[in-house]
Amino acid sequence: MIRNFLALLVVFALAIAAGGLACGDTANQPDKDDEGEGAT
């Protein structure tokens, strides 16, 4: 039963990951460190 539970968790994680990829932002933006001016 624990194995089934772990399998269920893996299914959840994969479903979330697949959904995240499907909704992902594909815009390519530089990730280089820049210090911003803050938001607040």
Add this chain to the structure above:
Amino acid sequence: MTAANGSSTDPEALPWPIAPGLALAGVLAVVALVFAQTLGFRFVYDDGWTLVSNGFLRVPDLGVLLGPKAVARNVPDAFRPVQVLSDIVLYREFGLNAPLFHAVSLGLHLTVCLLVERWLRGLGAPILLRLATVALFGVSAVHAESVAVVSFREDLLAAALGLSALLAADRIVQAHTLAGRAAWGGGAASLMLLACGAKMSAAPLPVLWWLGRGLSPWREPTPLRQRIPGGFALALGVAIAIAHRLWLHGGLDPGAAGDPAVLAYRVGLGPVLAQSLQIHLTYLQQMVVPWGLSPEVVDRGASFSDLPTVLAGAGLAGLLALGVAGAARRRRPLVALAILGAFALALPTSNLFPLRNMAAARYLYLSSVPVYLGLAAVCLHSGLALARWDRRASPVLRFVPIAALVVIHGAMALTTARTYRAEGPLWASALARAPGSSRAHAVTGLLELSRLRRAHRVTDPGLLPRIRGRCQNAIRLDPQDPLAHLCRARLAAFERRWDDAYREFGRALALRGVPPDRLEAGLAQVGLDLGRRPLANGSGTTDPVREATMRIARALREYPYSADLHAVAAQIHHRLGNPARAKALYQRARILRPERWELAAWGLELAMDLGDTPAAEVAWRRDEPLLRAAESPIRRALATRFSDANRLFPIVPQTPPDRPENPP
């Protein structure tokens, strides 16, 4: 105990023979997986001025932090002393290691999930409902901002400390002796005080506790006589925190008090509250269906007669009425707890008090707890109805609604959190989702200008016109935005239009909203380049050297923890030929921000300018690891200059050897 349909009615029984602890661990594991990507994120947003360049973290003083000097010395975020204290401890342990800071945020979020489960268990909520609530709360996309941005850890801290306070208050109810009640009462009050010291959004938590104990959806309500000590202890913690803030800062949100960037001061409270009705209905939509989330929201006013305001007001009023009706004689206590609890926790960010940002996803962190309790109950109830409708279907059908919502939220949380991985994608997303935001245009322009200044050859001829356009857009969208003027000031300084730069720095300083130390530094530097200007009364000209040195001296007194200000002050004195003063300021700047390679480079240049080759030699050897972070052309130029200095001013060994003066 078994129900008529064969299912167990034991509230602690799961449909499968799994220990509740293991099931909870599984839920927390999924939450951790959703936000694990944040471990690879950089510092963004307010991390710059609260962590990276915050000199107070390097030379902390608790007496200053908790007293009036914190205000006088402009300690960043001083009105949230618990958050600052946590930053001090974490910086001491981790330095500026971004993954470790993010790990702490993730750990705090998991802790809050655990505390939510404990609080609900204390009220007698069944295990399935607790797990469903924790799952929804844990993976909610609206929490991506709070978990992914290090400086918004204040929301997580306030929630963790506040929920711990509620658990301590529960122990007061359970205690049998006066000594026990007093001990737990002290604990509850202290934890509540610390929670409010992290963020004042925790202040309504005593109301949530009172509602939970009074409505008590799963047990007999706690008698009033037994609730009073717990409620008093929690309220006492909040009262002390409020009194401390009012004493030190004269207001609940000192950052926003009198700030012209706060919309309420420009258009009045009425239009802000009208718009706030729409904002809160949008919050509810985003908590249920995670759509339309954005790192940036444009502040605007509305009218109470606008149709969206009327509909939003009616919707929220209807919900409130439902909550009140449910509370009357405990007709529907769970509905009442979810609705009234959410309304109470939403009060601090309801725009009844002036806020610099009218709307932000991070405001929902605490107030989403009762919302997700209600939503989890709705999902489980609908799943049960679905399973009963088709008796031949698998019993797993009852979990389809909650599972679907968890997967949707988790997927959106993955995507939303990625926005905050670095400044570039963050502000690109902000610009795309809120094209009417002056701040998004200004910050994007400033970031692009920063990259242009670091680049040693211009590969994109359209970059400078694009930056110019961003600054212009920012001004056009909001002439009162100090960031828009800062954008124009920095661009003008880059293009050596000193008059324009001086004027725009001055305007940004007058408008507030940007850390003034950088603006004072900009004005002092540009003032030197501007040269002599005619006085307004026509009686002569200004003295730019005297003006710059006086301005920088005053700013250093007001911002003693500003590393960047000390660095600019050092450069100004270096330029004016005051080497002793420049050296002292470079040393101070390095104490306040030891990670900045530019300070090492400038100090090395000062030593070489003075012909002090031994000091330059010591500085070069000491700072070589730090200087590796510099761009290659700069490193090569420094190495060439150092080599020339060694050739022109060779180090002559003396007997006994003189120790070089302490290098900058």
